[in-house]
Amino acid sequence: MATTLAADRFWVDKANFHNAERQYYEFLNKEGTAANSQCTLVSEIAKAREHIKNSLEKMDGITTLTSSPVSGEVLDRVAAIEKDNADLRKLVESLKSVCLETQNRITALEKKVNTELSGAVSANPIPAPAAKAAPVKVAAEEDDDDVDLFGSEEEEDDEAVRIREERLAAYAAKKSKKPQIIAKSSLILDVKPWDDETDLKVMETEIRKIETDGLLWGASKFVPVAFGIQKLSISCVVEDDKVSIDWLTEEIEKLEDYVQSVDVAAFNKI
Structure with a gap:
């Protein structure tokens, strides 16, 4: 009886039990490490997909921006700038032609005067x-x-x-008997109306009615100022001994129904 009880209290398979328990926990550790690795890989894949999605959205936004039509206001401003540029080019070309013509006339007159004076002195x-x-x-x-x-x-x-x-x-x-040289001046006058309701064509007609000896009207055009208002830019040639610039501007300003002010935009001696 005593021998049987002693055998029951002795754990014969203790080593095998500990070995099996150790292997079980090692198995659990390996499974946990594999699961963690798998979670890390999944998160990296998700980040890559999110990055690709964001890049595609940005590209779609750029494509939409480049393909959207330009607003009408921008087109109107560009057209207005191009028109002003064309008007300025025409004005510069006209002034250039007037200057060249004036220079040629002065050169011809100087040659003529020098020739006549040299002939008179020699005779x-x-x-x-x-x-x-x-x-x-x-x-x-x-x-x-x-x-x-x-x-x-x-x-x-x-x-x-x-x-x-x-x-x-x-x-x-x-x-x-020598012909006298008549001094002349070329002017460009800017005539401003009261408002955008003033009829510029009628105003130009009234201005051209101002006539006197030594005054010759030239070309004209309408130039935008602001807020839909335009001014009349008109050129003329006057003889200095016969027509005063102050007199001419005062005569134009007398048209009070149409004219607000008159400015001399350009002045050249001929």
């Missing part, structure tokens, strides 16, 4: 040195000769005076 030499030489010669001979030379001296002086007066009269007559 009418100044006789002053010859008139002065005669008294010196007479004074030198007076010391050596007792002959009375006063009579011949008076005759020679009268002859020199007569010749000189004839030549001066001929030169004055020739000079009086």
Whole structure:
């Protein structure tokens, strides 16, 4: 009986039990490590998918932005800028042609005046040195000769005076026949109306009715100012001795029903 009880209290398979328990826990640890690795891989795949999705959304936004039509306001502003640019180019070309024409006329007039002056000087030499030489010669001979030379001296002086007066009269007559150079000025006037309801065509017609000797109206155009208001830009040529710029601007400002103010945009001598 005692021997049986002793055998029951002794754990014969204890080593095998501990070995099996150790293997069980090692198995559990391996499963947990594999599960963690699998979770990490899944999260990385999810991040990659989210990144690809965001990139595609950004590309769609860029495509939509580039393919969207330009607003009408931007197109209107671009058209207005292009129109102003074209008007400025036309104005510059017209001013350039006027300047070139003026330069050519001045060059031709200078050549003509220089040619006429050189011809007049060569045709009418100044006789002053010859008139002065005669008294010196007479004074030198007076010391050596007792002959009375006063009579011949008076005759020679009268002859020199007569010749000189004839030549001066001929030169004055020739000079009086030369055409006089008329000084002129080219103007560009900016005429501003009261508001956008003013009829600019009627205003231009009334301005062109201002007529006087020495005034010649030229080309005109309507230039945008702001808020739908336009101004009249009109050119003219005036003779400086006959037409005053102050008088012309005052005459235009008298059209009070149409004209608010007048400014001289450009002034050139011709």
